[in-house]
Amino acid sequence: MTTSQPYPAPYPTVPYEPLGVPAPDAAVRSRAFHDAMTRRRTVRDFSPRPIPDGVLEWAIRTAATAPSGANVQPWRFVVVTDPDRKRRLREAAEESEREFYDRRASPEWLAALAPLGTDWHKPFLEAAPAVIVVFEVHKGPQSPRPYYTKESVGIAVGFLLASLHQAGLATLTHTPSPMRFLGEVCERPEEERAAYVIPVGYPADGARVPDIRRKDLDDVLIRL
Numbered sequence: 747m748t749t750s751q752p753y754p755a756p757y758p759t760v761p762y763e764p765l766g767v768p769a770p771d772a773a774v775r776s777r778a779f780h781d782a783m784t785r786r787r788t789v790r791d792f793s794p795r796p797i798p799d800g801v802l803e804w805a806i807r808t809a810a811t812a813p814s815g816a817n818v819q820p821w822r823f824v825v826v827t828d829p830d831r832k833r834r835l836r837e838a839a840e841e842s843e844r845e846f847y848d849r850r851a852s853p854e855w856l857a858a859l860a861p862l863g864t865d866w867h868k869p870f871l872e873a874a875p876a877v878i879v880v881f882e883v884h885k886g887p888q889s890p891r892p893y894y895t896k897e898s899v900g901i902a903v904g905f906l907l908a909s910l911h912q913a914g915l916a917t918l919t920h921t922p923s924p925m926r927f928l929g930e931v932c933e934r935p936e937e938e939r940a941a942y943v944i945p946v947g948y949p950a951d952g953a954r955v956p957d958i959r960r961k962d963l964d965d966v967l968i969r970l
């Protein structure tokens with residue numbers, strides 16, 4: 747069935763090009779995507795094995811296809827591979843995290859983190875061959891006011907993690923608190939605010955991850 751727009755849109759348009767998945771294949775493909783995504787885990791133990799050329803660029807291109815409030819695309823992805831800069835990232839992150847774990851984290855927060863075994867040590871910031879620092883771009887001399895910045899950047903990071911995972915790489919979504927030091931280490935202007943630090947690479951041989959459970963569909967899906 748084809749329908750045409752009743753009147754020309756008052757802005758330039760292009761034809762929408764759907765993937766055109768045959769209806770009988772839709773659930774099979776959804777299931778296959780689920781089965782691949784369910785194997786994504788946050789990995790905290792990386793191998794020095796290099797990342798194949800092009801993968802990071804394709805993953806960032808994919809992240810940059812995400813929807814964003816008013817299409818402002820308020821994101822910037824800084825790829826850190828230089829060992830000296832990774833060391834500086836680690837040192838600054840550990841200083842900030844030590845303060846968090848020792849003083850600022852509430853007992854409830856520490857209890858929630860306990861099953862994950864995380865603490866202020868961040869060796870993965872040096873061990874992973876690349877660390878992607880994701881910045882939100884706020885209003886500045888070269889950038890317009892963004893809308894729904896956190897939501898937009900969060901969706902882009904979801905695309906990024908999915909793309910890296912399907913390429914066989916492991917990631918860690920790290921959010922040091924506070925993150926101000928990242929602007930300095932990554933030499934970003936005032937209007938860019940760090941939101942995520944994502945070490946990327948192959949998992950170390952024999953890497954293990956916390957034994958956690960995901961909620962059942964019935965716990966997360968409400969039908970009305």
Ligand SMILES: Cc1cc2nc3c(=O)[nH]c(=O)nc-3n(C[C@H](O)[C@H](O)[C@H](O)COP(=O)(O)O)c2cc1C
Pocket residue numbers: 786787788789790862864918919920921922955958
């Ligand atoms: C917004 C966000 C912030 C996170 N921050 C950290 C972090 O700072 N350090 C860390 O080790 N893991 C961090 N994680 C990873 C979570 O602990 C992890 O996603 C969760 O335990 C579920 O495990 P999974 O990713 O293996 O499914 C973060 C995840 C998200 C989505």
